[in-house]
Amino acid sequence: MKLSTEPTKLVTRNGLIRGGVFIALLAALPGIFPQHWLWNLMFFTILYATMAVSWNYIGGFGGYPSLGHAAFFGIGAYTEALFFKTDHVLHSGYEPFFMLPVIGLICALLAIPIGMVAMRTRADVFAIVTITLLFVTQTLAFNLRNLTGGAQGAAVVQPKFDVKFFELPFYYTAAIMLLFAFALSYYYSKSKIGLSLTAIRADEDKAKGVGVRTLQVKVIAFSTSVAFTGMAGATWAFYIGFIYPQFAVDPLITITMVLMTFLGGRATLWGPVLGAVILMPAQQLLAYYVGGSQLYLLAYAAIFLITILLLPRGILPTVTNKRRLKALALKSVAAKASDPLAEGQSA
Amino acid sequence: MHVLIQGLIMGVLTGGVYALMASGQTLIFGVMKVVNLAQGAFVIASAYLTFSLFTQFGIDPFVSILITTPLMFGIGMLAHWVFLRPLRKEDAVELSILVTFALALLVEGLLSVTYRTTYRSINNTYSNKAFLLGDGFSIPYVRLYGFFISIALLLVLYFVLQKTKFGRAIRATVQNPQSATLLGVDSTRVKAYGFGLGIATSAASGSIFGLLYPFNSGSHYDLISRLLSVVILGGLGSIGGAVFAGILIGVVSSVAAVVWSPTWSEMTFFIVLLLVLLFRPQGMFGRLERGAA
Amino acid sequence: MSAILSVKSLTKEFGTLKAVNDCSFDVEEGSITALIGPNGSGKTTVFNLVTGYIGRQSGAVTFDGVDVSKEHAGNLYRRGLTRTFQQSRVFGDLTVQENLVVAKGGSWKTIFAPRVSKDDQLRADELLEEFKLSHVADLYASELSWGQRKLLEFASVLMSKPKLVLLDEPTAGVNPILIETMADHIRNYNKLGVTFLIVEHDMSFVMRVCDPVIVLDRGKPIAQGTPDVVQSDPRVLDAYLGD
Numbered sequence: 001m002k003l004s005t006e007p008t009k010l011v012t013r014n015g016l017i018r019g020g021v022f023i024a025l026l027a028a029l030p031g032i033f034p035q036h037w038l039w040n041l042m043f044f045t046i047l048y049a050t051m052a053v054s055w056n057y058i059g060g061f062g063g064y065p066s067l068g069h070a071a072f073f074g075i076g077a078y079t080e081a082l083f084f085k086t087d088h089v090l091h092s093g094y095e096p097f098f099m100l101p102v103i104g105l106i107c108a109l110l111a112i113p114i115g116m117v118a119m120r121t122r123a124d125v126f127a128i129v130t131i132t133l134l135f136v137t138q139t140l141a142f143n144l145r146n147l148t149g150g151a152q153g154a155a156v157v158q159p160k161f162d163v164k165f166f167e168l169p170f171y172y173t174a175a176i177m178l179l180f181a182f183a184l185s186y187y188y189s190k191s192k193i194g195l196s197l198t199a200i201r202a203d204e205d206k207a208k209g210v211g212v213r214t215l216q217v218k219v220i221a222f223s224t225s226v227a228f229t230g231m232a233g234a235t236w237a238f239y240i241g242f243i244y245p246q247f248a249v250d251p252l253i254t255i256t257m258v259l260m261t262f263l264g265g266r267a268t269l270w271g272p273v274l275g276a277v278i279l280m281p282a283q284q285l286l287a288y289y290v291g292g293s294q295l296y297l298l299a300y301a302a303i304f305l306i307t308i309l310l311l312p313r314g315i316l317p318t319v320t321n322k323r324r325l326k327a328l329a330l331k332s333v334a335a336k337a338s339d340p341l342a343e344g345q346s347a
Numbered sequence: 348m349h350v351l352i353q354g355l356i357m358g359v360l361t362g363g364v365y366a367l368m369a370s371g372q373t374l375i376f377g378v379m380k381v382v383n384l385a386q387g388a389f390v391i392a393s394a395y396l397t398f399s400l401f402t403q404f405g406i407d408p409f410v411s412i413l414i415t416t417p418l419m420f421g422i423g424m425l426a427h428w429v430f431l432r433p434l435r436k437e438d439a440v441e442l443s444i445l446v447t448f449a450l451a452l453l454v455e456g457l458l459s460v461t462y463r464t465t466y467r468s469i470n471n472t473y474s475n476k477a478f479l480l481g482d483g484f485s486i487p488y489v490r491l492y493g494f495f496i497s498i499a500l501l502l503v504l505y506f507v508l509q510k511t512k513f514g515r516a517i518r519a520t521v522q523n524p525q526s527a528t529l530l531g532v533d534s535t536r537v538k539a540y541g542f543g544l545g546i547a548t549s550a551a552s553g554s555i556f557g558l559l560y561p562f563n564s565g566s567h568y569d570l571i572s573r574l575l576s577v578v579i580l581g582g583l584g585s586i587g588g589a590v591f592a593g594i595l596i597g598v599v600s601s602v603a604a605v606v607w608s609p610t611w612s613e614m615t616f617f618i619v620l621l622l623v624l625l626f627r628p629q630g631m632f633g634r635l636e637r638g639a640a
Numbered sequence: 641m642s643a644i645l646s647v648k649s650l651t652k653e654f655g656t657l658k659a660v661n662d663c664s665f666d667v668e669e670g671s672i673t674a675l676i677g678p679n680g681s682g683k684t685t686v687f688n689l690v691t692g693y694i695g696r697q698s699g700a701v702t703f704d705g706v707d708v709s710k711e712h713a714g715n716l717y718r719r720g721l722t723r724t725f726q727q728s729r730v731f732g733d734l735t736v737q738e739n740l741v742v743a744k745g746g747s748w749k750t751i752f753a754p755r756v757s758k759d760d761q762l763r764a765d766e767l768l769e770e771f772k773l774s775h776v777a778d779l780y781a782s783e784l785s786w787g788q789r790k791l792l793e794f795a796s797v798l799m800s801k802p803k804l805v806l807l808d809e810p811t812a813g814v815n816p817i818l819i820e821t822m823a824d825h826i827r828n829y830n831k832l833g834v835t836f837l838i839v840e841h842d843m844s845f846v847m848r849v850c851d852p853v854i855v856l857d858r859g860k861p862i863a864q865g866t867p868d869v870v871q872s873d874p875r876v877l878d879a880y881l882g883d
Contacts, residue, residue, distance in 0.1 A: 008755040127444040135572040202731040209713035211745040298456030304449040
């Protein structure tokens with residue numbers, strides 16, 4: 001009687017079904033709820049889901065909590081604004097979307113040296129560097145006036161999309177990004193990259209000691225993670241049309257993606273998505289009823305602290321672990337029934 | 348040359364205040380191995396408190412240190428009890444970073460709801476006065492007092508750590524948590540007191556900070572970045588290092604402000620941080636030994 | 641026989657304390673060598689220095705004919721020098737099977753390979769069966785008992801087919817039956833050509849399993865030889881009883 005687990009399969013029937021349903025749902029949502037305010041909400045939910053899913057690569061799987069992702073959000077936003085100033089002539093209107101992969105690449109490349117310096121020692125130094133990076137980027141956004149317009153803000157050219165469907169191109173762009181971010185997350189979790197990241201989170205020195213390529217894996221996770229954040233920032237800038245340093249490089253963006261990841265369940269595939277689906281509508285509701293960004297700051301910080309204290313593993317792992325333990329109990333009962341000697345080793 | 352020396356003097360004077368703030372930050376790291384990202388927020392909270400005590404009751408900002416420090420000590424202990432103590436040991440490092448970050452935002456949120464986000468400054472009778480020293484170097488009184496009070500408080504901190512039983516327990520914990528526990532040090536209590544003491548130290552410097560600079564609820568980001576650069580340069584956990592690094596960075600940024608530009612002098616902190624991490628990640632006085640069980 | 645590991649004048653100070661002081665010894669290829677000594681004699685520090693977990697100050701370490709004095713733990717692991725820890729450091733968030741797979745080593749390109757490949761599974765299954773851990777293969781390591789963790793860590797450092805394994809107190813806190821199991825595993829792998837260097841407090845275990853024995857006192861070897869010789873050496877008695 002052998003109960004050992006099987007080798008990892010990248011493509012499974014269940015996985016295909018789940019992926020298919022997910023894609024169909026993303027595609028159909030705007031058709032099911034054809035209201036502008038809902039489209040706006042869906043766009044932001046999907047955009048933040050993308051960021052939370054990608055933050056999870058390094059912050060969740062790897063246990064390296066980056067507080068500086070908002071810096072890359074801002075870098076993406078300002079790069080988009082620089083490429084597509086208001087005097088830029090758009091033909092189809094979709095050109096700024098085609099720029100996204102380039103922006104992602106820029107952010108990814110930028111993250112490599114930063115990651116190599118910041119992740120050389122340990123997670124707390126990494127957190128320090130990333131939060132400082134956030135502040136430095138914001139200072140730069142305020143002070144490099146020739147590039148960013150400083151406190152006056154920077155305008156992005158606006159597409160002549162039909163007002164009736166204005167949100168849809170943005171929504172579908174965000175949806176495609178989410179699918180890519182999710183696919184990468186899935187790949188990490190099914191490859192040695194994910195295995196190594198989890199080992200790093202559990203005990204980095206030991207991981208290094210058993211030959212895990214810690215630095216390479218951390219840099220890959222960090223760099224791909226901020227690539228998506230940068231692209232999300234660029235999409236946001238194009239959607240909003242006018243960006244200010246305090247909103248493009250905002251600690252609130254970081255805490256939002258971190259909170260979504262933790263609420264749904266870090267180091268899981270669906271946790272960050274679930275977190276975004278819960279929090280973004282809640283935030284919009286809060287904004288609608290109370291207004292004022294100071295209150296959200298308060299609410300976010302409070303929800304975050306409560307989540308960590310009361311639900312430290314997040315919603316999904318709490319649920320799935322209960323199911324897993326139940327299944328294991330059944331399995332071991334079955335094992336005992338069929339093989340009286342199965343429990344030979346009692347240590 | 349003249350502006351350079353003026354910059355140098357101002358740098359030392361403000362550096363003393365940073366030294367005090369950073370010593371609290373590094374003390375917390377030493378005792379708990381926690382990078383407290385809420386340190387800046389507590390400094391600002393204390394600055395606001397000082398502001399209120401001054402505008403409502405006319406209490407001199409320097410005198411209010413006597414009120415803010417014990418109060419913040421209590422708040423620090425409470426914050427430790429509620430938010431940090433319950434964290435699971437396996438991921439305490441990672442989660443404590445996020446928890447203190449959330450705590451910073453919570454404090455920021457509370458302050459901006461209470462005081463709005465407009466910049467405040469504390470203007471008392473001597474806050475704009477200065478005297479001339481030697482060859483026409485202007486020394487503002489608040490900076491001078493702030494410097495001396497910071498140094499005096501650092502001496503008090505030194506005394507507490509060196510001469511009291513509680514201080515010895517803290518130092519033992521900093522050096523080796525396991526053997527400290529074996530020697531009968533109650534580590535949970537030491538951590539709680541250590542965290543409280545770290546916050547109290549920053550509270551004292553917050554009262555001074557409020558006199559020196561205008562501030563609003565968001566000022567803590569700027570401050571925490573500076574503090575972190577200081578403690579990394581000094582070596583995480585080393586109080587002597589934090590004091591030295593605080594004054595050094597104070598001088599460097601102040602000189603950069605006069606020879607370069609005030610806006611860009613803020614970047615000196617980050618440049619220093621980057622250089623340290625590249626060439627001496629353990630800081631000037633820190634140790635890098637860890638990992639082996 | 642030749643030395644697979646050779647340590648020359650290794651020294652390590654923590655502040656003013658010389659934890660390891662001008663320490664030199666050889667481990668013969670194919671032996672089961674014990675490293676014993678009173679508490680605080682520097683055994684674990686020697687392990688940490690040899691395996692590259694803490695920085696070496698002075699002295700040289702030669703492994704398998706190569707000077708590895710400057711190499712860090714990961715490189716040494718890939719060269720075939722592995723170790724366990726007193727507190728059995730297993731990855732709690734990985735399953736038992738994954739704990740083995742992650743320790744398999746391999747070139748950096750393997751990070752793009754599947755989490756658990758067919759090869760990984762076969763190799764892991766062999767060890768799981770041998771160490772009687774198959775029935776817990778899909779539990780998280782954090783869910784294991786203390787003894788199972790000890791077994792798992794031992795099994796995991798064998799994944800990469802090492803030449804030399806350093807065991808830090810393999811029997812600490814485990815029951816008598818499991819101690820025998822440990823002894824059997826050590827002997828079996830030794831027959832297959834794996835050299836062992838073992839820090840151990842359980843003297844009866846050392847006497848039964850190990851030969852030669854190196855005795856460390858104040859960071860320095862004071863005696864070396866067969867268990868019987870070492871046992872009757874007056875310096876060893878002095879070191880243990882205090883003078």
